[in-house]
Amino acid sequence: MPKGIWIFIEHSNGKIRKVSLEVLSQGRKIADQTGESLVAVIAGEGIGGFAKEVAEYGADQVYLLDSPQLAQYTTGAYTSALNKLIREQEPLAFLMGHTGLGKDLAPRLAQRLGVGLASDILDIEVDPEKFLVFKRPVYTGSAFSTVETTSRPVLATVRAKSFLVADPDPSRQAEVIEAPVNIDPADLKVILKEVAIAASSRPALTEADIVVSGGRGMKGPENFAILEELADVVGGAVGASRAACDSGWIANGFQVGQTGSIVAPTIYIACGISGAIQHLAGMNASKVIIAINKDPEANIFNVADYGIVGDLFEVVPLLTQEFKQLVNS
Known part of the structure; x- marks a missing residue:
């Protein structure tokens, strides 16, 4: 039976991206309203240090997908690893930031899982009958539509700055689970050899105040x-x-x-x-x-x-x- 509100945690240069903390904070509210557990999912290599931070922001459980094949984001590897984990654990909802990574990964996950996708979400309401109801912009932001999905898990990407980041609670602890990573060779069509990072002291465009x-x-x-x-x-x-x-x-x-x-x-x-x-x-x-x-x-x-x-x-x-x-x- 599907259970749990799952949040995909995006990180870069050793730091969790702010949009992931925003979605995680809202996920905590949804979990409290629905009586579900809040689960954070982190993919990468050497990512165990993030577990304590996401616990402080409300996660009850943390799944770590730790593998050299996930050290840098590639569509095939991440889709393969997350698809298997979601199929095995059957979450009720899987939410992530509407970032460049999220816009690339979420549609592919939706296709693999055979579920709908609510993208670029600005607000989320809990409905006793419909579970989650989303608000998203249409017509280049001149109007808004209400979206609900009947498939499970509910899959959605959330626009940055849509929700506030909650204050962390250093006393909170979470169960940390190291999930096995078995990526289908057919999904490794692209192998990332090198990443060039432009050095800048300015904040990221999507996260700047x-x-x-x-x-x-x-x-x-x-x-x-x-x-x-x-x-x-x-x-x-x-x-x-x-x-x-x-x-x-x-x-x-x-x-x-x-x-x-x-x-x-x-x-x-x-x-x-x-x-x-x-x-x-x-x-x-x-x-x-x-x-x-x-x-x-x-x-x-x-x-x-x-x-x-x-x-x-x-x-x-x-x-x-x-x-x-x-x-x-």
Whole structure:
């Protein structure tokens, strides 16, 4: 009989990703409401140290899939290992972050398991009859739909910043289970040889509390330096519109939008961005939106909480100067 609320824990560079702690914290609430246990699943190599941390955030049990074949994420290996574990243990629900990894892994797991998938979830409600009911954006965020799945396990990916991270409880302990890892050779179609990590002191784009983004109005790659300076002063990340990325002014990994990263920071500063609907879909969940554009009719002002009509090359340096004074005061 299916049982347990399971959360897939994503980690990078020796740290658990914040979105996984957000989903785990919400999973604790769901488990308490439904009377189910909360189970964390961690895959990788040498990952035992994460068990204590996820226990502090509410996990009752921790499954460790520890293998050199899982040291770096590859679709085939992770799908194979998780598919077998889920089939053996039969959880009621399996939730993960709507990250690049989650968007790649979840659909493949759904196909293997023969179940539905609720993706890019913003909210979860417990229903006595329907179990879990999800809220997700549609039409590039201009409307919302309610989704429920009748198959088990319930499989879903959750957008970052949708839930708050609970305070950890150092006294909590969890049962740690080392699950066997048997990956089908047919699933090892891709073998990752090397991972190149770009060194940066800035937070990850999808996890930053402040994002400073530039669009076509930046006029060239060299001008992103002024956005980087502002982002560094406020402790934020740098983003960009698709137009800026397609022009080769900044790498595609910085793209915010429907076909890029979905962000929901506390503050989103849009510089020289017109406000195309595809871009708005990637940032309209931000708590506060500040737009800087010399065109007073730009669509970005329709969603902005604060708007500055002016030349960004004059406005952004002034903002940077003011923030420096605030930080140093």
